Amino acid sequence: MTPDWSHDDKSRQAFQRSLRECVIRDLSNGSRLVFENQVSPKFEKENGRPFQNRQEIKAEMRKEPFYQAHLSIQRAAQELMWASVTYSLDRQIDGMMAKAKQSSDTLGSLTINPDMPIPKYIDSLDIHCMPGGYTTDLCDGDISAGAIYDKGSYMYGSGRGGPYGDRSGQSIVNYLKREHPDFAPKRILDMGCATGNNTVPFCDAYPDADVHGIELGAALLRYGHARTESLGKAIHFSQQNAEQTNFEDESFDLIVSCIIFHETSRKALPRIIAETRRLLKPGGLMVHLEAGQFENFDLWRQTVFDAETYNNNEPFWSTYRDMDLEAVIAEAGWSDGTAHLHLEPFGHAPVTSSNKSQKNMLGFWFMVGQK
Amino acid sequence: MTEIDVNKLANAKAKGKRPYFFDDPAVERVLSITMAVATELAVTRERLDTVERLLEAGEPVTKANIDAYRPDDDASKDRQQWHADYISRILRIVHQELEAVENESLNEDPEKLADDFAAA
Numbered sequence: 233m234t235p236d237w238s239h240d241d242k243s244r245q246a247f248q249r250s251l252r253e254c255v256i257r258d259l260s261n262g263s264r265l266v267f268e269n270q271v272s273p274k275f276e277k278e279n280g281r282p283f284q285n286r287q288e289i290k291a292e293m294r295k296e297p298f299y300q301a302h303l304s305i306q307r308a309a310q311e312l313m314w315a316s317v318t319y320s321l322d323r324q325i326d327g328m329m330a331k332a333k334q335s336s337d338t339l340g341s342l343t344i345n346p347d348m349p350i351p352k353y354i355d356s357l358d359i360h361c362m363p364g365g366y367t368t369d370l371c372d373g374d375i376s377a378g379a380i381y382d383k384g385s386y387m388y389g390s391g392r393g394g395p396y397g398d399r400s401g402q403s404i405v406n407y408l409k410r411e412h413p414d415f416a417p418k419r420i421l422d423m424g425c426a427t428g429n430n431t432v433p434f435c436d437a438y439p440d441a442d443v444h445g446i447e448l449g450a451a452l453l454r455y456g457h458a459r460t461e462s463l464g465k466a467i468h469f470s471q472q473n474a475e476q477t478n479f480e481d482e483s484f485d486l487i488v489s490c491i492i493f494h495e496t497s498r499k500a501l502p503r504i505i506a507e508t509r510r511l512l513k514p515g516g517l518m519v520h521l522e523a524g525q526f527e528n529f530d531l532w533r534q535t536v537f538d539a540e541t542y543n544n545n546e547p548f549w550s551t552y553r554d555m556d557l558e559a560v561i562a563e564a565g566w567s568d569g570t571a572h573l574h575l576e577p578f579g580h581a582p583v584t585s586s587n588k589s590q591k592n593m594l595g596f597w598f599m600v601g602q603k
Numbered sequence: 604m605t606e607i608d609v610n611k612l613a614n615a616k617a618k619g620k621r622p623y624f625f626d627d628p629a630v631e632r633v634l635s636i637t638m639a640v641a642t643e644l645a646v647t648r649e650r651l652d653t654v655e656r657l658l659e660a661g662e663p664v665t666k667a668n669i670d671a672y673r674p675d676d677d678a679s680k681d682r683q684q685w686h687a688d689y690i691s692r693i694l695r696i697v698h699q700e701l702e703a704v705e706n707e708s709l710n711e712d713p714e715k716l717a718d719d720f721a722a723a
Contacts, residue, residue, distance in 0.1 A: 238670055239650065240646050240649075243649040244643075248642065250683060250686035250690060251638070258694075258698070259697070297700070304634050305697075307621075308639070309638065318609060318612055318613030319613045322609040322610060325607055356619070357618045361619075363613065363615040364615065365617075370606065371606040542622055
């Protein structure tokens with residue numbers, strides 16, 4: 233299902249990757265320098281105290297010409313990145329759609345529900361500035377959002393998702409194999425699976441299991457189904473809302489998600505965690521993977537992350553990262569001690585008591601629970 | 604023929620109010636256009652690089668050969684390095700502003716110095 237990129241498509245995408253690297257590395261470092269060398273000392277001198285929160289930092293930094301240029305170039309780069317992927321579908325979208333329609337259900341399956349209401353948190357704006365967003369369905373059998381998302385998210389992560397864009401799913405598998413080596417789930421659900429890239433590792437890790445993926449976007453699912461079949465893997469995709477699915481009580485042994493919490497809302501998030509509990513069999517495991525809470529980062533890092541909320545169409549991102557997740561877990565019906573948060577740092581050994589309190593550690597945070 | 608206008612979709616505004624970071628929105632517009640033009644120039648430069656590499660290898664320079672060209676590891680590294688250098692050249696004023704933040708001695712005011720030297 234991978235599109236056939238032309239010479240110029242690849243050049244355009246390669247340049248966007250280089251530009252992103254420049255923004256992430258040079259411009260971000262530059263803004264930190266402006267903050268540390270100029271803005272922070274000036275604020276302390278004028279106010280007799282250091283910055284107390286990221287909102288104060290944001291207000292002062294937005295006046296700085298360097299930071300303005302940084303954010304402006306970053307926004308332009310984000311828009312150009314999606315465009316560089318989308319232009320190249322021009323010659324091949326028909327062929328890809330025809331291929332997806334012919335995709336048989338020999339391994340997995342696809343169930344689209346055109347009557348499913350799309351929650352506002354998904355379609356009020358185009359998350360990450362991806363034109364058309366996750367849920368646009370442009371014609372019968374449309375797969376465009378899936379094709380754009382698959383390549384675009386690879387570029388968005390600067391390739392860190394790996395060639396198959398499955399690093400998040402793979403890291404949950406690694407965690408499970410390490411912490412629960414004898415766990416052999418028979419039925420697995422991935423909530424908010426997008427194009428299923430992060431669902432595939434569960435097919436490989438537990439070849440005897442029935443693997444399901446639910447997602448709100450029909451075009452993501454159609455593309456994901458065709459992609460998964462072409463990889464020779466079996467996933468049962470269905471268009472459903474993770475807040476309230478049509479699966480029976482206690483019907484899964486393992487329920488996972490990869491970085492979906494921050495794209496929901498204050499009320500939807502506990503519902504998703506409660507739905508996870510309803511669907512799990514006794515003894516079943518939940519592993520939801522997400523970015524870390526702001527309290528784990530210093531104020532400058534918080535400011536950088538927070539900018540995504542306003543500049544990259546991620547309206548729930550900062551609220552989510554400020555939330556008391558322990559309280560949300562309890563609100564969602566997980567009693568004391570049955571669920572917890574766990575940091576799986578990038579490129580490091582698992583967290584130990586000695587580095588647990590260290591700030592600014594980058595990694596995946598897992599919300600883990602056993603029913 | 605497709606029902607999807609891909610170019611329209613690629614150039615579509617993302618749903619959600621677009622943030623503007625400069626006091627004057629025209630600055631934002633010009634910078635955004637500049638980055639798009641920079642991208643297209645990089646695409647053209649890379650096509651030229653492919654043409655040069657085909658010529659060096661004694662291959663016919665046809666559209667088909669250009670589109671079929673796959674850079675080897677060395678060529679890919681060269682191209683990435685060219686991107687990095689090119690972006691540095693385009694963003695030179697931004698990097699210069701940063702130098703001035705890092706090194707205060709680069710910020711002597713010529714107006715003040717003119718007065719100083721007139722008296723010294």
